[in-house]
Amino acid sequence: QKEVEQNSGPLSVPEGAIASLNCTYSDRGSQSFFWYRQYSGKSPELIMSIYSNGDKEDGRFTAQLNKASQYVSLLIRDSQPSDSATYLCAVRVSGGGADGLTFGKGTHLIIQP
Amino acid sequence: NAGVMQNPRHLVRRRGQEARLRCSPMKGHSHVYWYRQLPEEGLKFMVYLQKENIIDESGMPKERFSAEFPKEGPSILRIQQVVRGDSAAYFCASSPDSAELFFGEGSRLTVL
Numbered sequence: 001q002k003e004v005e006q007n008s009g010p011l012s013v014p015e016g017a018i019a020s021l022n023c024t025y026s027d028r029g030s031q032s033f034f035w036y037r038q039y040s041g042k043s044p045e046l047i048m049s050i051y052s053n054g055d056k057e058d059g060r061f062t063a064q065l066n067k068a069s070q071y072v073s074l075l076i077r078d079s080q081p082s083d084s085a086t087y088l089c090a091v092r093v094s095g096g097g098a099d100g101l102t103f104g105k106g107t108h109l110i111i112q113p
Numbered sequence: 114n115a116g117v118m119q120n121p122r123h124l125v126r127r128r129g130q131e132a133r134l135r136c137s138p139m140k141g142h143s144h145v146y147w148y149r150q151l152p153e154e155g156l157k158f159m160v161y162l163q164k165e166n167i168i169d170e171s172g173m174p175k176e177r178f179s180a181e182f183p184k185e186g187p188s189i190l191r192i193q194q195v196v197r198g199d200s201a202a203y204f205c206a207s208s209p210d211s212a213e214l215f216f217g218e219g220s221r222l223t224v225l
Contacts, residue, residue, distance in 0.1 A: 036216075042218070043219050044204070046214070046215060088155065088156065100146045100158035100169065100206075101146075104155055105154060105155035
């Protein structure tokens, strides 16, 4: 049974601070990792993908992957009120696998002005 | 380049009726995925299709649900004899290479 775990929150962070979102996964064969942002009533929007251990930066976002600990995180620097949303962690077992992504239930992030 | 297009955006059905949800993938994308999202729940994988083929339907209920992606036209998720528990948001996603998935705006089904 593949599982992806996230703290549901809400996680409250003051504007301008760093928001840190965490995710653990159960399947050691997982190879592809993704972070999606979902505003209330809207569709998930891909923010970052990461495939190898270490950090990957894109603008204010940094994804971190530690396969040994089965842990992936997303850091948002200089948090803005517009970053307030639910952040979904997703994993896929194989590199280009036949099945779909497995999603966590998401962390609700609130950026306080 | 238009995104993933889903219709209808909202659909109301009475118990026992049929629901048909359509999804047109992004141009150049041949991989289509359907997910279901219940309120306060995560996205649950239902089925993965390529043109004219179902690749993985392990997340699809065995009865009343079916999906297709014909050679011409959109992918269709069909729910027969709907029940109240089918009320949810149904998201379609497409991919050029089964790596990164790009989601449509979703179809929100309400069963009365």
